């Protein structure tokens with residue numbers, strides 16, 4: 001038990017099923033680590049949850065999903081916010097910080113379909129649903145014959161649209177399906193060499209007030225060191241590319257015996273140009289490795305691609 005005068009932690013959370021699952025998961029972990037502690041959920045709807053019919057890239061990107069939660073923490077209506085790391089903007093507002101990164105779930109993208117078992121089985125002209133520019137560009141590069149159609153909404157909405165026959169297959173993060181106990185919908189987890197995941201995919205992070213030492217002490221047992229290094233490297237790469245909003249960027253890292261291996265990708269929206277590189281180094285250098293890989297990618301032509309994407 002940590003010595004602290006804090007007896008309650010309030011978790012600001014979005015109301016989507018996945019967000020609630022993650023908040024409950026953190027609540028459970030906190031209660032396990034600190035049996036005396038009361039943990040409550042403060043659910044709220046964000047702009048990102050309200051605007052469901054417009055591609056994310058057009059409405060300002062990921063920040064829309066976290067703003068309300070951050071304001072609640074700054075105003076003292078909540079103490080922590082639980083995020084999917086891949087939805088957390090690379091920079092934090094003054095007074096808040098990302099304190100904790102929990103152990104990563106399956107980081108891969110999942111192929112979900114009612115008729116087909118694998119990406120390779122899709123016939124020419126098959127309609128694949130995803131709104132992620134990262135998935136779109138990699139899919140187009142792999143299979144220029146597929147038709148990629150926008151797909152927004154929470155996990156259940158996306159599955160419903162597939163079941164209604166609007167798509168032949170959809171791509172979702174495996175982690176979301178696993179957490180919502182729908183892993184039977186995963187026909188095939190696409191290996192990371194075929195489809196490079198988004199930075200932080202599958203990892204849950206906890207944000208809190210930067211100077212709230214009591215809360216930080218209570219969060220400490222939830223930290224997973226290897227996941228932290230990996231996610232820090234991936235995020236540093238995105239930061240180096242200024243990949244704050246929705247962009248066709250993939251970054252994924254693994255650690256073997258303390259050595260971190262980071263792979264990065266920037267692609268054009270049509271999938272015609274894909275720039276890839278990788279870097280290795282001690283896990284402690286996670287952020288430098290990410291920054292270094294970003295500058296290599298920029299030099300190799302990612303700057304031109306990204307400027308085009310931002311202009312659109």
Ligand SMILES: NCc1[nH]cc(CCC(=O)O)c1CC(=O)O
Nearest residue numbers: 084087172173175176201202203
């Ligand atoms: N962009 C929405 C989002 N944010 C996190 C996940 C899944 C879980 C995760 O990556 O931690 C998803 C769903 C998806 O991309 O299919």
